[in-house]
Every structure is written in C-alpha cells, then in structure tokens.
Amino acid sequence: MLKSGAVLVKYKSNGKKFSRRFFLDEYEDFISYERSSKIFHKPHIYYIKDIDEIRTGFHAQTFDRLIKRGIIKQNNQNCAFSILYDNHRKEEHFIASDMNTRNLWVKGLQYLMNQYAQKGQYQLIREENWILELFHSADKNHSNTLSKHECRHLFANSLNVKIPDHIFEDMFNKVDKTDKGILTSVEFVDLFNLLIRRKDLYEIMKKHVKNGYKQTMENIYMNRNELFEFLQQTQNQNAS
Template sequence: MLTKTQEQMNELLRELKLGCVLVEQKYDGTKCFRHYYLHKSEQFVTYRQTNRTLPSPIRYYINQIDEIRVGFKTRTFDRLIKHKLLRQDDEQCAFSIFSNNYRDEINLLANDEEIRNIWIEGLQYLIEIHSQIQQNYLTNETNWILNSFYSITKQRSDSLSKDECRQLLIDTFNTKVSDEDFERFFQKIDKNSLVSDEFLELFHSITLRHDLYKIMKKYANNTENQTIDSLYLTAEQLLEFLQKEQNQFVLKTRKNDSKCDFTLESINTNEQVKELIQQFESNDQMKENGHISLKGFRDLLLSDDFTLMKPWCSRFVYQDMTRPLNDYYINTSYNT
C-alpha cells in the first residue's frame, strides 16, 4: 500500500467522522446495523443511537484499542462460518477491533472492501499517532482530561453545562475551585456551557501550581513585571535550577527500551536544557525563544525522568526476581 500524504489522511479521517453503516456480528448470530463514526475529537469511535430508551452508545477509545484484525480471524467469525451464518466471500469486508487489553472485542462487516480498508487504515493511523503522543506527559494529561469530559457528555452532545463542569471537576479530578473563580471564568467566556477546548482552559486555569511559581521567581529575572501567566525561565536559569536544586540526571534509553541498554547522563549544558524545553513546553513562541513557562516547568518536573523514584530502578527489573518468594525479604513497616 502506498503511503498517503497528510492531506489524504485528513480526508480519510473526515470520511470516518461522517461515518457509515457497519454490521456488528454477535457470537450467537445476531446482527446489529449501526451508523458508526469517528468523533470529531478523534478520541473515540461510537455509533448513533436512534432509540433513546436504549443505553447510551458504547465508545471505543483510540488509546485503548489493542489491535485491528483483518478478515475472519476471531472465534466469533469462526463460529458463524462453521454454522453457515456467514459466507466465506464476506471475509473481504470483515474486520475486528480488540480493546481494553483484549478483554473487549467487536466484529464488524462493511458494505464492501473499500469501506473496510478506509476504517482499518484510519484507525491504525490514529492508534500510531496516539502511541507516539503518549510518550509525552503533556498530551497524556490532555487525553485523560478529554476522555473524562467525553465520558459524561450525552449522546452526540459536545458540551457540558455549568453544573456538569463543576461536578466533573469535583468527582473525577478532585479539584477544588472557589465559587468566585468558577463564576469569573464563565463570565469571561459569556456562556453557560463549555465545549472540550474551553473545559481544558478552565481546568488549566484553576490548577496552576502556585508553589512552582514561587520557585521559578527565585531564578527568573524581572519578576516584578511578570504574572503567573507570563513568568518564564530561560535555558540558563532552568539549568541553574536543575543543578542547584535537583542535582538532576537524565535517563537515556534506546527505542527498543532494553532493560540493559541505558546510560545516565548529567545535565550540565544549555543544549541539554533546550532539548528539555522543546519536549515539555507547549507554547510555540516560548519554544522558539528557548524559554519554559510555568506549565512547561510543571510538566517537566512531573515526567518520568524527574520523579523521586529512581527511573533506572522503577522502570526495569534490575535484581534477580526468579527465586521462590520465600527467598526474599520484604521491606515493610508499621503503616505498610
């Protein structure tokens, strides 16, 4: 298959967002004809529910899909073929989606091979994009927030009311926000409901780390003219912080993540710090200037290489764990 250009992939995703009728094949031979589509956020696939008395449509989140399998290669399809509930010729239209660590499975038939291939190619493209994105802490967090947002939107609604937003902040994110700050945000946008991007803005505005703001002010220049939103550190200032406060090491690993193939590298040059800024700063202008904002600073400190637990111990099995359990001492205490 020839590699598609980005424009062609965007067109393919637009087709998935319009959706089409696919037939879900159940293990007992039952067929469900549903209009499946990719949500405009590109976070999940779902279907239209015309009967409001039925449960809300199931959402198949892209970041939870384990495999897209082509053809009759599942137990369900095998059984349907064996009992002559499907024709062998239908295989060119068949595909299956496995998700949730292979615990969930859906077997589908498209109208023709071309439509099936559009779904397979589009979903595999999104899975690859999400797997690359998940290497970045920042986007991982965004996915987590958006998944929570979409999990409580009704049917195809793309917004949450003011009360629903507050409840989501309390129940899911355990986030405390004063009535004054909450109302001020809604007055600012002059609306009584929020779409996903607006909810992200609300979430970030009420979860600013004032403790990190104080730390940054110790190393930044001209802080009297900078607010919590405009404060930044240069590469030199960030390097000074990492050397004085963190005594920081960066874990370097190869792409295959071999547990024996890593080296520890101390941070002692501006070039190393600029690489960190490029990785964790989301503001393009800040990146271009070699600066890191409060949010980028927070994301850097919350990343794996900056955790209190030594990453070369927490990421890999570095001791002999092949012995029977009673050969080991368990480090415990009164509380644990």
C-alpha cells in the same frame, strides 16, 4: 469518511447482529454509532486510545464460530475486521458493505492509533525533560551531578517532598552506580522514578491519576498536573 459515518454490521459471539451507522467523533477521540429507535440504552463509545489492534478478515475466534454455524459466509472475509481493545480483553467484530469501506475504516483507525501512540511518547519525553530541568536547576556548580545533599534539598524545597533519612539513603544507594555519593542526570531520573514507586506513595498516586485504580505500581503514570497535585500530598504522607 469516518466522521460522516458508514453502516457497519456488528456481530456478537452468540450470532446476533446489529446494523448501525458508525462514526468518528468530531475531535477524533472515539467512535460510536447512531442510536436506534428500538433500543433505549446509550450507544457504546470506543475510545481510540483504548484500541490495541485492528485485524482484517476473519482472524478472530468469534468469526470462526460464526462461519462454522453458517451465520456468515466465507466470501464476506474481504469486508470484515475486528477491533481489540482494553488490553486485548474485549473485541468487536464488523462486516462493512464492501471492501473499500472496510479498508477506509481500518486505515483510518490505524492512523489515529499511531497518532495517539506518538502523543504518548511525546508526553513521556516532556515529563522526563521536566525532571531534567529540576536536575539542572539544582546543579548549582554545573558539575552535571547532584550530591545527596543537593537531592535532599531539591525534593524538600522544589518538590515539597520530605523523605525519612533511612528511606532516602536506601533509594539513593540503589541508583548510585559508582558509589561516590553523587548522581548523574540519568541516575537522578531513576531516583525520581524510584521515589514514586514506593508502596505508600502508590496508594496516593492512584487517587490522583485518571483510572488509577486500574493501574499497577509498575505501570502507573501521571501527567504534569497530576504530578504536582500528587507531590503536594506526599508532604503530609511523609510527615505522618
């Protein structure tokens, strides 16, 4: 249904409305609409991964204003829904031809949003598993811990990251909960995450991550390919 498309009326806060055939692209990455012969700009694309929430009915301020101005009627509520995206900074408001069409779009989009959320969680698990693989490869005596020397050796030889002594000592001590000079696998993951939260490295990370300039140091995230590229460049950063 979503891929074949359906006519939806999009309302703007100023009262203008546009009737377009909206559709889900064949790879299920975004929704868009067919170009109008009267409008020359490219149709807007709404990526599924950027959608934060789907609201049914008139549960949006834009709809409230349009009702008060008499532009839409209260009995259209069962056909209405809103898409909130880009961290709830943007909204789009639609009225379908009937409630069944509205429900198909709402349920379809919510399903796709859940699929993307699960993919994101799976990706995070994969990346943490990769970090743990590094941990176990460096644990030569199978003690399930890494010493300072083993951590330094891993960073320098496996990840090509050379960290100044005073910075490494500070980061290591922050995650070493027992103060025994050894790290468990959980503490090593914390150390790894602390490493990529350094302000100087954050500036490099932004250059390697898609839309990195929009991400803060606290929530910046990179996939494995971006991580490898990033780690290669940190060698030059730490050597300077």
